[in-house]
Amino acid sequence: MIAFEQASKSYRVGGHEAPALQALDLRIEAGEVFGIIGHSGAGKSTLLRLINRLESASGGRVLVDGTDVATLDADGLRGLRRRIGMIFQHFNLLSSKTVAANVAFPLELAGTPRAQVSARVDELLARVGLSDQAHKYPAQLSGGQKQRVGIARALATGPKILLCDEATSALDPQTTASVLQLLAGINRELGLTIVLITHEMDVIRRVCDRVAVLDAGALVESGPVTEVFLHPRHPTTRRFVAEAEHLDEGELHRDMAAVSGRILRLTFVGGGTYEPLLGRVARESGVDYNILAGRIDRIKDTPYGQLTVSLVGGDAERALAAFAAAGVHVEEVRR
Numbered sequence: 349m350i351a352f353e354q355a356s357k358s359y360r361v362g363g364h365e366a367p368a369l370q371a372l373d374l375r376i377e378a379g380e381v382f383g384i385i386g387h388s389g390a391g392k393s394t395l396l397r398l399i400n401r402l403e404s405a406s407g408g409r410v411l412v413d414g415t416d417v418a419t420l421d422a423d424g425l426r427g428l429r430r431r432i433g434m435i436f437q438h439f440n441l442l443s444s445k446t447v448a449a450n451v452a453f454p455l456e457l458a459g460t461p462r463a464q465v466s467a468r469v470d471e472l473l474a475r476v477g478l479s480d481q482a483h484k485y486p487a488q489l490s491g492g493q494k495q496r497v498g499i500a501r502a503l504a505t506g507p508k509i510l511l512c513d514e515a516t517s518a519l520d521p522q523t524t525a526s527v528l529q530l531l532a533g534i535n536r537e538l539g540l541t542i543v544l545i546t547h548e549m550d551v552i553r554r555v556c557d558r559v560a561v562l563d564a565g566a567l568v569e570s571g572p573v574t575e576v577f578l579h580p581r582h583p584t585t586r587r588f589v590a591e592a593e594h595l596d597e598g599e600l601h602r603d604m605a606a607v608s609g610r611i612l613r614l615t616f617v618g619g620g621t622y623e624p625l626l627g628r629v630a631r632e633s634g635v636d637y638n639i640l641a642g643r644i645d646r647i648k649d650t651p652y653g654q655l656t657v658s659l660v661g662g663d664a665e666r667a668l669a670a671f672a673a674a675g676v677h678v679e680e681v682r683r
């Protein structure tokens with residue numbers, strides 16, 4: 349478990365303290381995939397680097413499994429960093445070493461007996477799907493393959509926590525999807541806690557269980573991804589979601605102005621997403637409906653649907669009650 353207790357950070361710049369993170373409280377539970385989203389400069393990297401004490405908190409405390417990381421001596425810090433792997437946007441591989449030697453490096457630093465190193469490297473390369481690339485150099489690999497080497501290297505010492513610093517930001521969408529799938533499998537099969545930072549809501553949607561939104565050094569919203577993604581409250585969160593949904597708010601408002609009736613945003617989560625509810629409600633309540641916008645997708649493993657519809661005629665109250673009774677979240681956009 350990772351806990352931030354009123355943890356803050358400021359950097360000394362040009363003789364004065366520039367705040368990067370305001371005092372914040374946050375708990376990340378063991379075994380979850382936790383996402384931190386924010387724009388450039390919001391403080392994401394700073395927050396991540398407080399966990400393995402690459403940065404030290406200026407105020408408050410950061411606890412990893414109950415230990416305040418500020419109290420660790422050099423030995424304790426080495427132990428902490430062995431339990432926390434990290435991967436980076438630009439991979440940070442050693443260009444003069446082969447794939448196998450990159451993965452072996454942290455094992456050698458940790459004093460692993462030579463005889464065990466090569467078996468462990470083979471096992472790690474198999475896990476990330478690179479068994480046949482062991483003797484290549486980083487320059488001979490694609491971005492996705494480089495990140496897989498980064499992941500194998502981060503897992504070498506058997507950490508319990510994996511920190512991902514914009515790990516997919518330099519990758520194309522298809523490669524991003526496959527690296528995120530790999531991370532999800534590592535979380536599921538090895539039970540690792542994963543903390544990832546990103547500026548893309550889509551990354552959060554695909555792999556995270558919970559999310560925290562940072563804005564100018566402040567924690568402005570956090571919760572389960574199903575909650576934050578489907579019902580964002582803070583304007584910054586709303587913008588991230590609209591971006592991920594490729595939603596043009598201006599266009600939607602023009603469409604809304606062109607139709608009559610009440611306008612609702614219906615959110616279906618879980619199995620109900622696939623039920624033929626709209627037709628049944630329309631028949632029973634006598635309303636006509638018009639779909640203005642909609643999407644059916646998944647948040648990690650949970651299917652969801654979100655539809656913006658206008659209702660005309662019939663018994664609208666009865667329709668609203670029927671949606672609610674079916675477990676659909678109803679938000680009235682226009683009465």
Ligand SMILES: Nc1ncnc2c1ncn2[C@@H]1O[C@H](COP(=O)(O)OP(=O)(O)OP(=O)(O)O)[C@@H](O)[C@H]1O
Nearest residue numbers: 359360361368386387388389390391392393394395
């Ligand atoms: N070593 C440093 N010295 C001085 N200021 C820093 C340092 N590192 C970060 N900052 C400042 O702290 C603030 C937060 O930076 P941070 O890198 O944590 O944000 P971020 O959300 O990770 O941004 P990005 O996505 O661009 O990496 C920024 O204003 C940044 O300029």
